Each structure stands twice: as structure tokens, then as C-alpha cells.
Amino acid sequence: MKSRILMGLAILLAATTAASAQAPKTVKIGVLNDQSGAYADMGGVGSVVAAQLAIEDSGLKQKGWTIDVVSADHQNKADIAANVARGWFDVDGVDMITDVTNSAAALAVNQITRDKNKVMLASGPATSDLTGKACSPNTVHWTSDTWAFAHGTGQAIVKTGGDTWFFLTADYAFGQALERDTADVVEKNGGKVVGRVRVPLGTSDFSSFLVQAQGSKAKIVGLANSGADTTNSIKQAAEFGIVAGGQNLAGLLIYISDVHSMGLPVAQGLILTSPFYWDMNDKTRTFSQRFAEKMRGAKPTMVQAGVYSATLNYLKTVAELGDAKDGRKVVDAMKAKPIKDPLFGEGRIRADGRKIHDMYLFEVKKPAESKAPWDYYKLRATIPAEEAFRPLSQSECALLKS
Missing domain, CATH: 3.40.50.2300 (Response regulator)
Structure with a gap:
């Protein structure tokens, strides 16, 4: 009797392990920004291109991962941004939202991301409140902020x-x-x-x-x-x-x-x-040339470079964890180790969610x-x-x- 029970447990464990090994590894990324208004040139479609280049450079598709990108224009309106984020998280299975140009929109999406336990990697918004009174364990403010610009x-x-x-x-x-x-x-x-x-x-x-x-x-x-x-x-x-x-x-x-x-x-x-200029070194020039080939010769802004950098580092962390579904766990893992980035150099993510670099x-x-x-x-x-x-x-x- 005992041997049958042990055999049954072994079979169950093997089946569970096999099912886990065969489980599809998927990530869905949303690029949310201004694509038609005052901030379209510094984010816009270029941020979508930057995210796609990061996916390409992550190498995860070659390892069997399914990685999709969706995008939307929030028209610089916080209510539209909030509605898009809810729909992406609740219906479309988006795991991470990036760019989020416009600080009012970002503050709205920041709270929804926390409530849904997803990830926001903010490159476009500048308000330093994202790592101040509005900080969240699910958000990383990647590129820069008003404190840095002011000082x-x-x-x-x-x-x-x-x-x-x-x-x-x-x-x-x-x-x-x-x-x-x-x-x-x-x-x-x-x-x-x-x-x-x-x-x-x-x-x-x-x-x-x-x-x-x-x-x-x-x-x-x-x-x-x-x-x-x-x-x-x-x-x-x-x-x-x-x-x-x-x-x-x-x-x-x-x-x-x-x-x-x-x-x-x-x-x-x-x-x-x-934090970024396309002509700083060989790595920034190489990336910028690839970007320009897809953007009719335009060089990347700091926001678009930030989307690439944040997305690439996110995907590396997700690959190490094997899953993207627990947003807080992903952000904690991103905070746990220093970052050596091809565009921003060496840096790290602090406890308040502020990504720091020169x-x-x-x-x-x-x-x-x-x-x-x-x-x-x-x-x-x-x-x-x-x-x-x-x-x-x-x-x-x-x-x-x-």
C-alpha cells in the first residue's frame, strides 16, 4: 500500500514538473504615451520602436518566449491613461507598462499598477513625486526627473x-x-x-x-x-x-x-x-543607428533610450525568474542587483524605485x-x-x- 502511494506521488510530481516545463513563457508589454500631441516626438512611436529593439536584444524569443507589444495614445489625459491601463491589465494580459509620458497620466497609472500587482517602468514622466510621496513597490522611475533637471x-x-x-x-x-x-x-x-x-x-x-x-x-x-x-x-x-x-x-x-x-x-x-546622448560612445552610437534606420533618420531622445534600457533590463530579470506575472516580485528582483546598461552605464534601482545613473x-x-x-x-x-x-x-x- 505504501509503495503504491509513493508511486502515485512520484507520478503526480513528474506530471506537475512536465506541465510546468511545458507551460508557455509569455510577456506582454504596453507602451503608453502621447503619440499625436505636444510630446509625440520625444516619446511616441519612437518608444514603441525602442521597446521592440529591446525585445530583439534580449534574445528571449530565440529561447521560446512569446513577447508581444501593444501601444496606445493617452492624449495627455490622465483619465484615458487610467482606462487604457485597466483594460490592458484586466482584459489584455499586459504585464508591464512603459514610457507613460505625461506626469499626471503616470501618477494615475502608477496607482492602478500597484493595485493590480503589475509593473510600470516610467521613462517619459518627469515628476519626482513618483519616487517621493507617490512611490510604489511596483514602479521604477527610470530615466530622470524634475529634481535631477533642477539640480x-x-x-x-x-x-x-x-x-x-x-x-x-x-x-x-x-x-x-x-x-x-x-x-x-x-x-x-x-x-x-x-x-x-x-x-x-x-x-x-x-x-x-x-x-x-x-x-x-x-x-x-x-x-x-x-x-x-x-x-x-x-x-x-x-x-x-x-x-x-x-x-x-x-x-x-x-x-x-x-x-x-x-x-x-x-x-x-x-x-x-x-542621462543620454546618442553620440556618447560606441554603444550609444550603435543603438542610435539601429533606431534611426527605423525612424527615418531621427536619433533617439533620452525617453526613447530609457524605454529601451528599462525594457531590456526588465526582460533579463523576467528570464531569470521564469515568469512575469508577479509584478512586485519582478521589481524586487530588479532592485536586488546592480545594472550595467549599454546606454546609461552603471547604475542601480534604489528602494524608492529611483533608477540612478550618471x-x-x-x-x-x-x-x-x-x-x-x-x-x-x-x-x-x-x-x-x-x-x-x-x-x-x-x-x-x-x-x-x-
Whole structure:
């Protein structure tokens, strides 16, 4: 009798093991961003291409994994982003959402991801609240944030004499966070904020706002906006003669797609902070060439590079675990080891979900300094990873207390 029981258990165990071995290994990735509005150039379809390149480079398909990518345009609306995320998680079997450009949209998806125990790898949104008061065990904020931009670009400008500021701010979560973090840097370094104005996302006519900036007499007009809003405000500032009149512009979040859109005659001299530039080294150049072949010659922005980097590291972790279904377990595993990344170099994911790596202070070249298409930046300084992002001692993240 005992031998029969043991034999039965052995057969059951063998059958279970065989079923497990034959279980399909699947991952479904959702790229959620702005594909038709102000932020389409720095994320958009390019982020979908970046995710597909990461899947290709992971090698998992050759090992029998099924990996699918879906994408959607949230139109920079938090309610649409939330509805798409719920549908993807509940109905379509999506395991991980990436990019999520637009901070308001990202904050909404962040909570849903936590509730559903999935994964969000945020590359596009900039609000530092994602690793502060809104931090989640299911989210990694990958590329950069408002704290890093403020302390990179803002601090460099204040230290070189730009000590009075007027902010022209995109009126939603991202712009408000960028203004807040930059104003804090300005004031802590002895500067003064003399005024500010909030501007609706997607504004085409900045004239009334620029008149207020001009009237403030501030040395620096801080552009706490992004994408098409940034390029339009800079172009119109040139028409108003703001720089010619003795004020300077501070583009607090500039993408290479913005510089390309404006052209070097307009963008020259802008100082910006970024963790990625396509021409940094052989690895960034190789990736960027592959990307450009699929994007009609366009080089990747930091957001698109972040989608590639985050997706590739996610897939490596999922392969090691053998499963993508427990989001918190996947993120914990990603946090457990250092990251050596082909685009961002060495880094790690902190307990608050902040992916840290070196940041760089760049200056946009003069037209005569550019030797080829997309040859736009020159390096001014490297900001070490441990200095580039908000210290944990200043964080409001509840995960640090648990």
C-alpha cells in the first residue's frame, strides 16, 4: 500500500514538473504615451520602436518566449491613461507598462499598477513625486526627473550669475513639480524667484506670458515645460527679443528632438541636463543607428533610450525568474542587483524605485561647431549618479519606512 502511494506521488510530481516545463513563457508589454500631441516626438512611436529593439536584444524569443507589444495614445489625459491601463491589465494580459509620458497620466497609472500587482517602468514622466510621496513597490522611475533637471541645469545657471528667475510653467503635475524643484535650488543657492505664470498644455500663442516674463526684468526666464511647448516658447521668445534685451532662457527639460525642431541658430547656447546622448560612445552610437534606420533618420531622445534600457533590463530579470506575472516580485528582483546598461552605464534601482545613473550637463552647439546631422551637444560636466538624484534622506517615500 505504501509503495503504491509513493508511486502515485512520484507520478503526480513528474506530471506537475512536465506541465510546468511545458507551460508557455509569455510577456506582454504596453507602451503608453502621447503619440499625436505636444510630446509625440520625444516619446511616441519612437518608444514603441525602442521597446521592440529591446525585445530583439534580449534574445528571449530565440529561447521560446512569446513577447508581444501593444501601444496606445493617452492624449495627455490622465483619465484615458487610467482606462487604457485597466483594460490592458484586466482584459489584455499586459504585464508591464512603459514610457507613460505625461506626469499626471503616470501618477494615475502608477496607482492602478500597484493595485493590480503589475509593473510600470516610467521613462517619459518627469515628476519626482513618483519616487517621493507617490512611490510604489511596483514602479521604477527610470530615466530622470524634475529634481535631477533642477539640480543639473538650474544649479549650473544660478552659479554662473543667473540669480533672479521668472517661471513660465506648464500647468499640470510635471510643470508644477519642475518649477517647485528648480525654485528650491535657486533659493538655496542665494537666488530669488520674482514671478511665475502657469500656461495650459499645448498652448500655441505664448505672447501674453512672454510679455509678463519680459516685464519682470528677471535675468533668467525658466521654461518649466517640455516638447512642443518648449520649442514654441523659445521660438516666440526670440521674436519678442527677450534674449536680445538682456534676459536669458533656461530650458529646464530639453530633448534632442526639441533642438532638431528649433534648429541650431535658435537653440545654440542652451544648457540642458540629460542621462543620454546618442553620440556618447560606441554603444550609444550603435543603438542610435539601429533606431534611426527605423525612424527615418531621427536619433533617439533620452525617453526613447530609457524605454529601451528599462525594457531590456526588465526582460533579463523576467528570464531569470521564469515568469512575469508577479509584478512586485519582478521589481524586487530588479532592485536586488546592480545594472550595467549599454546606454546609461552603471547604475542601480534604489528602494524608492529611483533608477540612478550618471547625468550630464550639455550645451547646444553653435551652427559652425556641428559637423553632421544631429551633432548638437557638447559635454560641459558629468554629474555622478549619487549626486544626480534626490538623496533618500530628503524623500517622502513610504517604502523607506517599511
